[in-house]
Amino acid sequence: MTRKIAILGATGSIGKSTLDLVERSPERFEVVAVTAATNAQALAGIARRTRAKLAVIAEESRLGELEQQLAGTSCRAAAGEQALIEAAAGEAELVIAAIVGCAGLKPTMAAVEAGKTIAIANKEALVTAGRLMTGAARTSGATLLPVDSEHNAIFQCLAGSRPEDVSRLVLTASGGPFRTASAELINAATPEQAVAHPNWSMGAKISVDSATLMNKGLELIEAHYLFDVPSSRIDVLIHPQSVIHSMVEFVDGSVLAQLGSPDMRIPIAYALSWPERIATPAQRLDLASIARLDFQEPDLERFPALRLARSALESGGVAPIVLNAANEIAVASFLAGRIRFNEIVRLVSWALDSGHSGAPNSIAEVLEIDRETRERVDAEVKASCD
Numbered sequence: 001m002t003r004k005i006a007i008l009g010a011t012g013s014i015g016k017s018t019l020d021l022v023e024r025s026p027e028r029f030e031v032v033a034v035t036a037a038t039n040a041q042a043l044a045g046i047a048r049r050t051r052a053k054l055a056v057i058a059e060e061s062r063l064g065e066l067e068q069q070l071a072g073t074s075c076r077a078a079a080g081e082q083a084l085i086e087a088a089a090g091e092a093e094l095v096i097a098a099i100v101g102c103a104g105l106k107p108t109m110a111a112v113e114a115g116k117t118i119a120i121a122n123k124e125a126l127v128t129a130g131r132l133m134t135g136a137a138r139t140s141g142a143t144l145l146p147v148d149s150e151h152n153a154i155f156q157c158l159a160g161s162r163p164e165d166v167s168r169l170v171l172t173a174s175g176g177p178f179r180t181a182s183a184e185l186i187n188a189a190t191p192e193q194a195v196a197h198p199n200w201s202m203g204a205k206i207s208v209d210s211a212t213l214m215n216k217g218l219e220l221i222e223a224h225y226l227f228d229v230p231s232s233r234i235d236v237l238i239h240p241q242s243v244i245h246s247m248v249e250f251v252d253g254s255v256l257a258q259l260g261s262p263d264m265r266i267p268i269a270y271a272l273s274w275p276e277r278i279a280t281p282a283q284r285l286d287l288a289s290i291a292r293l294d295f296q297e298p299d300l301e302r303f304p305a306l307r308l309a310r311s312a313l314e315s316g317g318v319a320p321i322v323l324n325a326a327n328e329i330a331v332a333s334f335l336a337g338r339i340r341f342n343e344i345v346r347l348v349s350w351a352l353d354s355g356h357s358g359a360p361n362s363i364a365e366v367l368e369i370d371r372e373t374r375e376r377v378d379a380e381v382k383a384s385c386d
Helices: 013-022 041-048 060-069 081-089 101-113 124-139 149-158 183-188 202-211 214-227 267-273 306-314 317-337 342-351 362-386
Strands: 003-008 029-037 055-056 078-079 094-099 117-120 141-147 164-173 234-238 244-249 257-258
Touching: 003 013, 003 081, 003 101, 013 029, 013 041, 013 094, 013 267, 029 041, 029 081, 041 055, 041 060, 055 060, 055 081, 060 078, 078 081, 078 117, 081 101, 081 214, 094 101, 101 117, 101 124, 101 362, 117 267, 124 141, 124 317, 124 362, 141 149, 141 214, 141 267, 149 164, 149 214, 149 244, 149 257, 164 214, 202 214, 202 234, 202 317, 202 342, 214 234, 214 306, 214 317, 214 342, 244 362, 306 342, 317 342, 317 362, 342 362
Parallel strands: 003 029, 003 094, 029 055, 055 078, 094 117, 117 141, 164 234
Antiparallel strands: 164 244, 244 257
16 A cells, blocks of 8 residues: 655655655655755755655745745645644654754654654654653554664564563664774864764764764663663663664563664665565675674763763753753854864753753743753853853
8 A cells, every 4th residue: 555654854864865765666655745944946856756745845935936946736835834733744644754953843743643653763852852752642642663773773673572571772873983082082073073974974963963972862862762661771882883773682681683784774664664664775784794793881981971861861851851952052063163072061061950940741841941951052152252
């Protein structure tokens, strides 16, 4: 049967990989809605190619351009937050939630509340609103499918298992570009060095998160909400080859691991076709050529971001929201040359120490805490630069 899908964030890296797979299997998928932040021309091209019924541009000032680009087609153009929510909660059965940042929170929640199957590639949805998202999913009957390679690996390893059979989850990390670097070299790192990931092709922000290991901290929080496993039973292991994407240990001592080439089309394909599988053009794994798989414990002295993230998860309440927002501002400041690499973690720690208390009860409250944190951290950056 043809599966109707909506791709939220169609012009980004996850969206492009999704489209690559969907367009290889047109008999399996019908794209009914696509969205983008500001690139009206690229969005219109995707809508024309896929014959989508709805194309939404988040930036309302770009609506006229999008309408012009789609003239002569049957695709309806729309813009703004409410239109994004419509795309998420509309006729699609499967929603690819790949809008970057907190801009994706409301559309993702709309899809959850509508009882959709949601392939989550938006970290912020679970890091900042995990309790709200999973609670809404239980109420609506929505299915959350992880797209991050680590969580998708755990999801595959858990297939058919009972929760009580699981002893612990093990998230693997490449270690990033500074895995073997000294503390002095790390502190003096440039943006160019920080974004040079050894294995994956990613955007600048997530590449810096990999360099600080904050990405693994955010994934730790995601794993807690996705799989309902406490922090004490989620471990992180450095695995520089990025061949094993994560592992699950069971109470009998068995450990299952999911292996594959570092190609995001593999986890995306599993989310698209679940509970079945579809072929992908990803490079096949050649273990004989790889020859060895190495593992080591993360060094929390050189990479304290992971410790900060675990502490935020265990503190609960608003701490994960503050962690995420402060990190985004700090990383953007580093990439802009306003602060040094080691200032990223310092700013996140400062924000957590001076943050709010309590727990948010709505997406609106999450977004307000996110906004306030960003403003505070940005002001701290400006003050440190004066």
